[in-house]
Amino acid sequence: MTRVLLTAFEPFGGEQVNPSQLAVQRLAAEGLDGVELRTAFLPVVYDTAGDALRAAIAEHDPDLVICAGEAGGRFGITPEKVAINRNDTAMPDNAGRAPVDEPIVADGPVGYFTGLPVAAIVEALRDAGIPAEVSWTAGAYLCNNVFYSLMHLIATERPSVRGGFVHVPYVHEQVVRRTDAKPSLSLDEIVQALRIAVSTTVHATDDAAVGAATA
Ligand code: PCA
Numbered sequence: 001m002t003r004v005l006l007t008a009f010e011p012f013g014g015e016q017v018n019p020s021q022l023a024v025q026r027l028a029a030e031g032l033d034g035v036e037l038r039t040a041f042l043p044v045v046y047d048t049a050g051d052a053l054r055a056a057i058a059e060h061d062p063d064l065v066i067c068a069g070e071a072g073g074r075f076g077i078t079p080e081k082v083a084i085n086r087n088d089t090a091m092p093d094n095a096g097r098a099p100v101d102e103p104i105v106a107d108g109p110v111g112y113f114t115g116l117p118v119a120a121i122v123e124a125l126r127d128a129g130i131p132a133e134v135s136w137t138a139g140a141y142l143c144n145n146v147f148y149s150l151m152h153l154i155a156t157e158r159p160s161v162r163g164g165f166v167h168v169p170y171v172h173e174q175v176v177r178r179t180d181a182k183p184s185l186s187l188d189e190i191v192q193a194l195r196i197a198v199s200t201t202v203h204a205t206d207d208a209a210v211g212a213a214t215a
Pocket residue numbers: 009012018020044068069070071138139140141142143144
């Protein structure tokens with residue numbers, strides 16, 4: 001059975017919850033059909049998040065790693081296409097650090113493409129009635145940092161592992177008291193989206209075949 005490591009982040013940016021954390025906690029409790037599910041929760045801290053991911057991969061020895069995080073303000077689920085070798089933020093991380101134009105891995109490649117079939121995932125999400133779009137930037141905050149760290153680890157040490165990153169929007173409870181309009185999904189939808197991301201990845205082998213159809 002495919003062993004899947006799903007990761008999520010702690011809350012950040014003044015939020016009380018992180019929808020990725022709520023969804024992965026729910027999946028950890030409910031399980032995922034047809035796969036052996038492991039989970040890990042990562043700090044929103046540049047200096048430790050990559051090491052926490054590495055430790056979780058060493059502990060669980062997964063075949064597939066999908067890291068999830070919050071992208072507040074996006075309207076749907078956004079599987080990420082590419083990770084870049086940069087930390088850059090105006091908003092300090094949860095340890096108070098705000099690096100600018102800093103490499104994640106000195107002398108590492110500029111970027112990595114995801115190992116996930118992102119177009120097929122988007123198509124499957126839309127078929128299930130969940131808004132989704134391929135994203136071409138995971139930003140340069142902690143989600144990109146963990147995504148790049150994952151892809152670099154796979155490229156340099158664990159070539160048999162598939163991996164990638166999926167951003168999720170706000171969950172309803174984060175926006176009900178806001179007066180500025182921000183899109184959100186229900187927790188059930190976000191949980192279902194991660195189920196679909198895993199099952200599509202486990203069953204799809206060729207993303208190119210569906211890429212053009214969703215462009
Ligand atoms: N989202 C942030 C970091 C943690 C999270 O859940 C991001 O998009 O970088």
